[in-house]
Amino acid sequence: MATPTRLASAAALIAHPARAAMLQALMAGEALTAGELARTAGIAPSTASAHLAALAGGALVVAHAQGRHRWFRLANDDVAAILESLMGLAELARPARRWPHGEALRTARTCWDHLAGRLGVALRQGLVERGMLRPALGGWEATAAGHAWLERTGVDVAAARRARRFACDCMDWSERRPHLGGGLARALCTLCLARGWLRRQPGEGLARRAVVPTPEGVRRLREAFGVRVEAAAGQAASD
Amino acid sequence: MATPTRLASAAALIAHPARAAMLQALMAGEALTAGELARTAGIAPSTASAHLAALAGGALVVAHAQGRHRWFRLANDDVAAILESLMGLAELARPARRWPHGEALRTARTCWDHLAGRLGVALRQGLVERGMLRPALGGWEATAAGHAWLERTGVDVAAARRARRFACDCMDWSERRPHLGGGLARALCTLCLARGWLRRQPGEGLARRAVVPTPEGVRRLREAFGVRVEAAAGQAASD
DNA sequence: GTGTCGTTTTGTCCCCGGGCGCAGCATCCG
DNA sequence: CGGATGCTGCGCCCGGGGACAAAACGACAC
Numbered sequence: 001m002a003t004p005t006r007l008a009s010a011a012a013l014i015a016h017p018a019r020a021a022m023l024q025a026l027m028a029g030e031a032l033t034a035g036e037l038a039r040t041a042g043i044a045p046s047t048a049s050a051h052l053a054a055l056a057g058g059a060l061v062v063a064h065a066q067g068r069h070r071w072f073r074l075a076n077d078d079v080a081a082i083l084e085s086l087m088g089l090a091e092l093a094r095p096a097r098r099w100p101h102g103e104a105l106r107t108a109r110t111c112w113d114h115l116a117g118r119l120g121v122a123l124r125q126g127l128v129e130r131g132m133l134r135p136a137l138g139g140w141e142a143t144a145a146g147h148a149w150l151e152r153t154g155v156d157v158a159a160a161r162r163a164r165r166f167a168c169d170c171m172d173w174s175e176r177r178p179h180l181g182g183g184l185a186r187a188l189c190t191l192c193l194a195r196g197w198l199r200r201q202p203g204e205g206l207a208r209r210a211v212v213p214t215p216e217g218v219r220r221l222r223e224a225f226g227v228r229v230e231a232a233a234g235q236a237a238s239d
Numbered sequence: 240m241a242t243p244t245r246l247a248s249a250a251a252l253i254a255h256p257a258r259a260a261m262l263q264a265l266m267a268g269e270a271l272t273a274g275e276l277a278r279t280a281g282i283a284p285s286t287a288s289a290h291l292a293a294l295a296g297g298a299l300v301v302a303h304a305q306g307r308h309r310w311f312r313l314a315n316d317d318v319a320a321i322l323e324s325l326m327g328l329a330e331l332a333r334p335a336r337r338w339p340h341g342e343a344l345r346t347a348r349t350c351w352d353h354l355a356g357r358l359g360v361a362l363r364q365g366l367v368e369r370g371m372l373r374p375a376l377g378g379w380e381a382t383a384a385g386h387a388w389l390e391r392t393g394v395d396v397a398a399a400r401r402a403r404r405f406a407c408d409c410m411d412w413s414e415r416r417p418h419l420g421g422g423l424a425r426a427l428c429t430l431c432l433a434r435g436w437l438r439r440q441p442g443e444g445l446a447r448r449a450v451v452p453t454p455e456g457v458r459r460l461r462e463a464f465g466v467r468v469e470a471a472a473g474q475a476a477s478d
Numbered sequence: 479g480t481g482t483c484g485t486t487t488t489g490t491c492c493c494c495g496g497g498c499g500c501a502g503c504a505t506c507c508g
Numbered sequence: 509c510g511g512a513t514g515c516t517g518c519g520c521c522c523g524g525g526g527a528c529a530a531a532a533c534g535a536c537a538c
Contacts, residue, residue, distance in 0.1 A: 003329075003340055003445050004280075007322070008259035010329035014250035016526085021243035034485060044528055049486055051526090059332040068484050068535045082328060083246070085321050090242075090249035092317075093298040101242050137374040138408050138417075169377050178377070206242050255496085273515060283498055288516050290496090307505040307514045 013058045014086065018043050019051050021205055023074070023083055026061065028200070028208040029113045029189075031073040040205045077164075077181070080112030087173040099174075104201065104210040106174050108229065113186045115198075115211070116172050119221075119229055120179030123188065124169075126226045127180070139168030139182060150184075153224055155191055160184040197221060252297040253325065257282050258290050260444055262313070262322055265300065267439070267447040268352045268428075270312040279444045316403075316420070319351030326412040338413075343440065343449040345413050347468065352425045354437075354450070355411050358460075358468055359418030362427065363408075365465040366419070378407030378421060389423075392463055393434075399426040436460060 014020055021041040025032060032040075038048030052072060055061045060079050064071045074080055099106060108119035115123060127133050132146030142150060142157070150157050160166060163183025170181035180188075192198040197217030201210040213221060213229050221227045253259055260280040264271060271279075277287030291311055294300045299318050303310045313319055338345060347358035354362060366372050371385030381389060381396070389396050399405060402422025409420035419427070431437040436456030440449040452460060452468050460466045 003326070004260035004263045005256050006329040006333070007263065007326055008254050008256045010325050010332065011250045011253035011259070015247050015254035017244050017247045018526090020247035020250070024243045024246065035483095043526095045485070046487080046529080047527060053486090057332070059328070070485070078324070078331075079328070082321070082324050085317070085324070086249050087242070087246055089298070089318070089321060090245040093249065093296070094245070135374055135376040139377075257496090274513095282496095284515065285499080285517080286497060292516085304515095309515065 010058065013055055013060055014083070016051070017041075018047070019055060022048070022051065022055070022072075023060065024206050025204065025208055026072065026074045027080060027083060027110070027112060029073075029110050030208075031064065031071040033069045033071055035069075036204075037072060040208075074112060077112055081170065081181075084111060084173050085171065088171060088176075091173060091176075101174075101206065102210070104212060105206065108198065108211050108213065109209040110189065110200075110211060111170060111172075111179070111181070111209075114170070114179070114181050114189045115185065115192070116170070116179050117174060119211075119213075119227065120185075121172055121175045121177050122227045122229070123225055124178065124180040130226065133167060136166075139165055140180075140184075141166060142184070153191075154195075155184070156187045157184075160187040192217065192221075195220070249297065252294055252299055253322070255290070256280075257286070258294060261287070261290065261294070261311075262299065263445050264443065264447055265311065265313045266319060266322060266349070266351060268312075268349050269447075270303065270310040272308045272310055274308075275443070276311060279447075313351060316351055320409065320420075323350060323412050324410065327410060327415075330412060340413075340445065341449070343451060344445065347437065347450050347452065348448040349428065349439075349450060350409060350411075350418070350420070350448075353409070353418070353420050353428045354424065354431070355409075355418050356413060358450075358452075358466065359424075360411055360414045360416050361466045361468075362464055363417060363419040369465065372406060375405075378404050379419075379423075380405060381423070392430075394423070394430055395426045396423075399423040431456065431460075434459070 014023065018041040022037045025037060025040045034048055034052055035045060037052065038045045041048060052061065052063070056063050056072075059075050061072045062075050064073075106117055108115065109117045111120065114120070127146070128140075131143055132149060133140040134143050147157060160183035163186065165182040167180055167182040167184040169178035172179045179185075193200070193211070196214055197220050198211040198213055201207050201212065203210070218229055221229055253262060257280040261276045264276060264279045273287055273291055274284060276291065277284045280287060291300065291302070295302050295311075298314050300311045301314050303312075345356055347354065348356045350359065353359070366385070370382055371388060372379040373382050386396060399422035402425065404421040406419055406421040406423040408417035411418045418424075432439070432450070435453055436459050437450040437452055440446050440451065442449070457468055460468055
């Protein structure tokens, strides 16, 4: 009876609406304070504190005290992958005929530390079609042309190579097709945000995951990656 | 608030000890009746029936009525993959210093429809090292030599190719290294069981997942795949 | 030092999810 | 056709998990 119980308790950490809301917010990739997470989940700070202690105990999040704040973030990308696949499972169980989460989220969002949604899927497709990536053991590696081109574009390829995985497929929960994960995808996401091509949404909770392309971003993404995105038009998720 | 709730309800299906026990039993890959699952989970048939209805509603399992029995099995390999990764998460949270689930389970077991444990990991390593497989888009493909050799060994390669994925890595929860999943892995598992090289454990629950090599199996696995396994020595998991 | 802010601990209350037994229904057996 | 078997729906009961308020604690600012 040992293992089923452990399986159950691992899932139980995610199974609570308030904890799920916090985890969703953390899926944006940034660290958040206990107070922010409490507000996001719509519960009292004391309640949130107990939940966060449970999540930390289950190795789903890690805490980092700084001054009178405590910053929480997801423990690692494995946790993010599990959350995404569970989202996919939920979607599969009740395929919504109407997408209820706001168009912005579907257009472009972050998945832990990389890009997802239509943008993420298109990005992967663009890189592969242009011969920048080729299949490798358990994922993708850069071709010679791809490596040169990435460096020229300003991607920190060296940092990407230090990651556990350079580039791998990560199933997109809304598009049902893979987008790119791993060190390269992280570097790309960082680049787009640093250059101001994409901007994070100010909202809370799930809406926090959405990113919207700036006018310059629309142009650059088309030029650099051959990705067609619309400028910020969709409404943010109502959370 | 829509999506966090859905994430939570998807996880909640797994979060219950009784349901988790049933899912674990189904991870052996065979279909089981409602009564068997009730006994496995140690609950009354009526309770089990309610749980199974919930699992079916959540698209985690599928039911198939035949006579006065109802056979349940996991809905698909995505579900199996999610369950395995949650097991890994649980293991990560509380790394047991002593493996509490019985040696047999760790030596060789099934993971949905393919082989896992030390045997599964060694099998993958053997095939790769001997040049039978090479990396491909999102997994592995057979080399020319590999194809010929697999057919000669009696593996139903044609059936394996019809699967959604021919061969891909599947993280092994106990070994923390990948074993082989996909159509090829399924065919290999089928072969080993059909030829009597491996025999399923008679137990219930988690123990059901264990497979033990017969004396002939030990020899054949070494000859055919270069895999060293011990004959049935470990005790079955106490469940 | 004193006030404020963010977080956690403690205590208390309340609600609902899950347990079983029983009855009902379908199926197979002789 | 009657009895045994397998599964499910209904009703009732119980226990524990999670909610908040209040208070304690530590850190920062002035």
